[in-house]
Amino acid sequence: MNPHREDVMFPVILARIRMPMIIVGLLLAIGEFVHHVSWLSVVGLVLFLSGFASVFLPAGAVERRPIPVASPVRGRWLAVNSPADKVPSHGLHAYGQTYAVDLVNWPDEDTEWKAVVRAPVMSRPETFPGFGSPIYAPAAGTVVRARDFWRDHLSRNSWPALVYAMVEGFARELAGPSGVLGNHVILALGDGVYAAFAHLKRGSVQVRKGQRVEAGQLIGQCGNSGNSSEPHLHFQLMDSAHPSIAAGLPFAFEETLPDGTTRQSVPSKEQPLLSPSR
Structure with a gap:
């Protein structure tokens, strides 16, 4: 192909x-x-x-070979929604998220992560291990959008809170992509490819529109802004700088092995993302 x-x-x-x-x-x-x-x-x-x-709508996608990029996170992260498990990964194509991945920082291998908990009903974002974790540029590019004013809200990962989140999500839809993505950064990687990083921590965004960034450069921190149930990074590639009209593009995280060879993979529910710390 x-x-x-x-x-x-x-x-x-x-x-x-x-x-x-x-x-x-x-x-x-x-x-x-x-x-x-x-x-x-x-x-x-x-x-x-x-x-x-x-x-x-359950079917349809932009078909092309996965685009290799570096991991935007370091440490152990779980792929809660991933194109390695299903496409579209979030059950929809809207906002260019056909191949998007949700990454939750979960360093404790002995404790099972649960999408829904019984208690507490809502928790402060600071109580989650991923909140404040650094997010890096997976490739060199130019910042085309940076938003940093949305608040980091309480978690929505209990049954009562999820019901509230559904109503809240409708209101966010009316606010457009920014209301859904929360604090976010969009990078133009070239060749018509754009990378989006959503739900960032308020006040953590380190880049501005028009700025050139290099691969591995710090761009912000993991937060809980926008349409988010708990602190996590929503990462995706798309074919437009505007999520409202973009189509999602497939990607793979590329890793350089000790022997100098490279390996490409997409984390799944069964295979966490393990990225070495810098």
Whole structure:
């Protein structure tokens, strides 16, 4: 397969235009109250609902060879949602996250990580081992977006909190990609490839728009901002600097072995990501 070939399936195309559909649909629906034109509200409602429905489309992806990048974290991290287990990894294509991975820092090999706990209902982000962990650039690139003002909220990893998170998530959707990603950095890696780092800690972002960064450079810290149940890094590659219209791109973490050879892999639920500390 040509490494630069991109086959864009219909669900991905719809995922690219979902946010414009939602916004236009909402504006047309409002037009009913402003101009008293009933058909506008019908068209607007169809567009609005179609935009949200695109989130749940089960198939379609940009097909190309995985793009090799270095790991953006150090230490032992669990791949909670990973393209090594399923595609789309999060069950949707929206915001270019078809091949995204969620990495949770979990250094204790003897204790099982649980996605949902009974108690406490909510915890401060500082109580999680990954909060504040450094995040590094996986390749050289240029910063095209950096957001650092969203607060780090309490965890949403208990059943009552998850119900609250579902309602909260709807409100974040209306705020657009920034409300979902929270504090984030987007790097242009070249050749039409962009790397996104989401849910960063407020006040930790070390780069600014237009800045050139090198591979391994510190760009921020793991946080719990945006649509996040607990502190973790959401990492993805995509084909646009704008998540609202981007399609996700496959990737693999490349590691240089002691003998000088390289190995590429994508962490899965059964295989944690083990990156040497620097």
